[in-house]
Each structure stands twice: as structure tokens, then as C-alpha cells.
Amino acid sequence: MIELDDEAPGADTVINIFNNHQGHAFSIFRNKYLSRGGDNITAQGFPGVLDRVRYDKIPRLKRMSDILTIARISKGRIDASDILEAMKKSDVSKLDAKDDLYDIANYAIIMIMLLEGEWR
Numbered sequence: 001m002i003e004l005d006d007e008a009p010g011a012d013t014v015i016n017i018f019n020n021h022q023g024h025a026f027s028i029f030r031n032k033y034l035s036r037g038g039d040n041i042t043a044q045g046f047p048g049v050l051d052r053v054r055y056d057k058i059p060r061l062k063r064m065s066d067i068l069t070i071a072r073i074s075k076g077r078i079d080a081s082d083i084l085e086a087m088k089k090s091d092v093s094k095l096d097a098k099d100d101l102y103d104i105a106n107y108a109i110i111m112i113m114l115l116e117g118e119w120r
Contacts, residue, residue, distance in 0.1 A: 029106040046114045053107050057100045
């Protein structure tokens with residue numbers, strides 16, 4: 001475990017924001033699990049979850065990243081207006097990107113649970 005210097009500027013703020021994101025990720029997981037169950041994960045196991053991340057979540061985020069990179073190269077910098085413009089050109093909205101990132105965080109925990117034999 002990494003010890004955080006209590007004197008680090010903004011440490012409490014960063015830790016609280018991180019905790020809020022973890023809470024949101026948990027809420028997403030809970031809602032999906034209660035509405036869909038976990039049979040698909042049980043059936044597909046670790047490889048199935050990894051494939052879902054590799055072939056669905058990551059490529060969608062990569063498409064958005066590619067558009068942002070093109071915007072940065074053409075302007076030499078990137079700002080909020082570039083991000084909004086890239087989202088208009090992409091099939092990935094900010095909400096979609098955030099949802100994918102929360103899903104990836106949840107899938108990582110699910111894969112740990114599978115490795116530990118804790119998934120039910």
C-alpha cells in the first residue's frame with residue numbers, strides 16, 4: 001500500500017473525488033447486476049470479460065482519442081472546444097466515454113473476483 005503524505009497539497013480533495021467516482025462505478029455495477037444478473041460473466045469467465053473490454057470498450061475510447069489527437073496536431077494544442085468538436089465527429093459522447101471508463105473499472109474488479117473464485 002502506498003502511504004500518502006498528509007501534507008500533500010490537495011490530497012483530501014483528490015481522495016474524495018476518487019472515492020466519489022468509485023461510488024458511482026459501484027452504483028453502475030449494482031444496477032446492471034440486479035437488472036441483468038451475472039450468468040453471462042459466469043458462462044464466459046475471465047476471457048469473456050477481457051474480450052468485452054478489449055473489443056468493445058477500448059476501441060470506442062480509442063476512436064475518440066484518435067479524433068482528439070488529430071485536433072491537437074492541427075492546432076498545436078487542445079482545449080474544451082476541441083473536445084466538444086471531436087465528440088460531435090465521433091460516435092462517442094462524453095457520457096459514453098465516462099460510462100465506458102466506469103465499466104472498465106468494474107470489469108477489472110470482476111476479473112479479480114473471477115481469479116479469486118469469488119464471482120457468484
